Amino acid sequence: MSSLQCTSCGAPVEIVNRFSKVIVCNYCGTHLKVKENSLDEMGRYPKLADYPSIFRVGSKGTILGRPFRALGRMRYKSQGWHYDEWFIDYDGDSAWFCEDDGTYTIYFDMFEAVEVPDVNSLKAGQNIEIGDKRVMVKEIGTAKIESGEGELLYYLEPGTEVTFIDGVAEGKKVSIEYSENEVEVFTGRPLLRRDIAIEE
Amino acid sequence: MSGNDDVKSMKCAACGGDITKSYRIVDEDEEIPIARCVSCGTEYDQYTGEYYRYFADDFTYDKDNSILKLGLKGVLDGIEYEIIGRIRMQDEDEYERSTWDEWLAVSSDGVYHYFVEEDGEIRSYEEYVPQSINLEASDSHIEFEGKKISKDEAYIGRIVYFEGELTWLPEIGEAVTCYDFKKDGYKFTIEQSENEVSITRGDKLTYREIIDAFGDDEDRKLYENTMKKRREFRNKALVYLAGALLALAFSIYSCSTSEEIKGVMAGKKAIADNKIITDKRSVNYFSQILYGPFEISGGESLYDVDVFIDERVQRLYLEWQSFRFMLIKEDRLSRIINNNYDAELLKGLFTEIDARKEPIESYVITGDFWDEKGVDSDGPWHESDLNASASFVLKEDGKYYAYLELYSNKPRKIDSVKFRVQKVKSYRYMIAVTVLLLILVVINRGKSSLYNELPFEIADE
Amino acid sequence: MLKSIIVTLILIGSGFFMSAFLVGYPVAGKKYISKQREKRKSLRYGSAYFIGGARGFRGGK
Structure with a gap:
């Protein structure tokens, strides 16, 4: 854990995960790019509206019996709905905890680099090959990054449009996010509320 | 949010003209309702979205006949749910009302849940992630965890009404391809629309659970009365059935002697x-x-x-x-x-x-x-x-x-x-008695399913 | 429940009684003969029998 100061307001900011790329100042909301021993101001965005979430930055507890710590979140918004993607430290690994439509899913990076099909050629119900897995496309949609808080491993600037595909393969959920510069593939498993224990 | 506000002002998608109710003759003499543009004559049948917008009233007149309603809170299996939204679907292949309601509830810990109500039966549905699913298995069937399901079993549901808070923005007339099937004692539903496939697993809830969760004291009293009466009719049917079997046995003995x-x-x-x-x-x-x-x-x-x-x-x-x-x-x-x-x-x-x-x-x-x-x-x-x-x-x-x-x-x-x-040996009177008793069985069996003091439909349990 | 048991017993009892006592069936023998005798007594000139001769009461073609 390293302690730095917000370049905008001077408030102290703590970085828990050494791989975090961006941290959002808890006081002034400035998005700060993490460099080796310094922070670069990327812009200031409105703080996230306080929609109910079971986590807040710093929440600790267990998921499926293994310890976790919520480090930060990105909020995706589309017409009439939104979902939160929490970046968590999960027993020493990086993971993403997604709250969407009242369902909980924990995601892990699936592959560093895989071939993914052109999203425009896909439709719901179709099978696609991701690595050596056959994935059924459950949903295709678009969303915009609303904003974020805490520290983040992956970062997209608020306002960036992403196309996402939700799929299923071998009893697991698969999430593919297409943004302007990159494609991320995650695989995850659904959680029940009772799978998650949060320390008060 | 409510989905039927602009029904009456619907205009023809082709020319903007007024739409009126009409009929089409099929199979020589059967008349089916359709919507027709008075200006350009374009017809909208049940395979078009416009049809559902025009005939929305026919599919929603009984939408309030349910124990569930927006804002209602109830505790099921120790979890508190609040009903926050609803979508009503109509089976595309039916001209008459053949609807089901998908009630969206949110639990006290923020988890979304569906209660699907059809013909007085309510099932509780939650998202399911299958080990394997292939909707493109072949031209004739899909595959779900090793089970083959014929595509002929699929039916199209059309959205005819929605209200409250939903996780997506539906459109009246929107088509959803549905597969309903049973596996390992559970009822599964796959709903496939243009942009989304949803896979859910449902458990049937008894009406007692529903009444206990969402009903008030008056509902509970009427439910108890209804169940008591239904039991009485069921017992009567059993007595008549026993009599009918006895009379039939006597008839068969007489007939064969x-x-x-x-x-x-x-x-x-x-x-x-x-x-x-x-x-x-x-x-x-x-x-x-x-x-x-x-x-x-x-x-x-x-x-x-x-x-x-x-x-x-x-x-x-x-x-x-x-x-x-x-x-x-x-x-x-x-x-x-x-x-x-x-x-x-x-x-x-x-x-x-x-x-x-x-x-x-x-x-x-x-x-x-x-x-x-x-x-x-x-x-x-x-x-x-x-x-x-x-x-x-x-x-x-x-x-x-x-x-x-x-x-x-x-x-x-x-x-x-x-x-x-x-x-x-004479048996004609015993045959007549058998028939009479069977009629009484059918009447009492029917009453044991249909007797209802509650203001909404409840299925036979 | 009790009412249904009573109704069932009455119906089965009635069916059994009518079966055992052969209620409603045509009777052959003396009863038939006396019935026919009465019928034939009513015959007179001009009735179907005398018009049709021996075949006047035949049901066949």
Whole structure:
């Protein structure tokens, strides 16, 4: 854990995960790019509206019996709905905890680099090959990054449009996010509320 | 959010003209409702989204007949749910209302949940991630965790109404392809729309659970009364069913118990054999045969007489033959003819038998055998009737003769008409009792499913 | 429940009674003969029997 100061307001900011790329100042909301021993101001965005979430930055507890710590979140918004993607430290690994439509899913990076099909050629119900897995496309949609808080491993600037595909393969959920510069593939498993224990 | 605000102002998608209700004739005489543009004549049937916008009232008139409503809170299995939204779907293949409601609830810990209500039955659905699913397995079926489901089983649901808070923005008339199937004791639903496939697993909830969770004291009281009455009707149906089975068993026993009188055709005296009878219109053939005597030992009993054509002897083809069968007590006949069984004497007696003031016979039956063919609106037909039977109660036992008189439009072998006499048991009243009791079973079974004091439908449990 | 048991017993009892006593069936023998005798007594000139001769009461063609 390293302690730095917000370049905008001077408030102290703590970085828990050494791989975090961006941290959002808890006081002034400035998005700060993490460099080796310094922070670069990327812009200031409105703080996230306080929609109910079971986590807040710093929440600790267990998921499926293994310890976790919520480090930060990105909020995706589309017409009439939104979902939160929490970046968590999960027993020493990086993971993403997604709250969407009242369902909980924990995601892990699936592959560093895989071939993914052109999203425009896909439709719901179709099978696609991701690595050596056959994935059924459950949903295709678009969303915009609303904003974020805490520290983040992956970062997209608020306002960036992403196309996402939700799929299923071998009893697991698969999430593919297409943004302007990159494609991320995650695989995850659904959680029940009772799978998650949060320390008060 | 509510989905039916602009129904009445709907305009034609093709030209912007006004839409009116109309009908289309299908299958020669069946009228199905459609919407038609008064300007350009474009028709909107149930396979179009516009149809559902136009006819929304027909599919939503009973939308408030449910225990569930927006804002309602209830505790199920220790988890508190609040109903926050609802989508009503209509089966695309039905012209009449055939809807189900998908109620969206959120639990106290923020988890979304669906309660699907159809025909008074409510299931609780949650998202399911299958081990394997392939919606493109083949042209004819999909695959779900090793189970093949025919694509013919899929049906299209159309959104006809929505209200409250939903996780997506539906559109009236939007089509969703649905598969419903059972696996490992659970009911699964796959819903596939243009942009999304949802896979859910449902558990049936009893109405008691629903009432306990979402009902008030009045609902609970009416539910208890309804269930008590339904149990009463169900028990009544069981009593009537037991009675019906008893009556049926008695009928079957009676029906299968018969005792044939032996040797009824053993002694035969042909009095007349195909005697030609001519009248103004036709030439016919007349035969008289006296069979017997034979012993009938049980008096005060029920007997069946069957008279029939034995086609092994001679086929009846495009002709008719009528008969008169008489049962005559031997001592009565002997007394009249003075024990003289001369054929000529018998002929005279039987030819004038109807002229006697005192009947000789103990019983008589008549009937016709025929074979005809022709053509009617259904095409050519060929039908025949080669049997006749009657039941009667014989009061006195003893020796009897059977007199058979035959009349036909073509010469017929006299041996081609045979008869059988059987001592039987009566069963027609018990059959009638069985039917009556089964009707009572059906009525009470129906009431045990339909009796309802609650202001909304609840399914039979 | 009790009412249904009573109704069932009455129906089965009635069916059994009518079956056992052969209610409603035509009767052969003396009853038939006396019935026919009464019928024939009513015959007079001009009735179907005298018009049709021996075949006047035939049901057949």
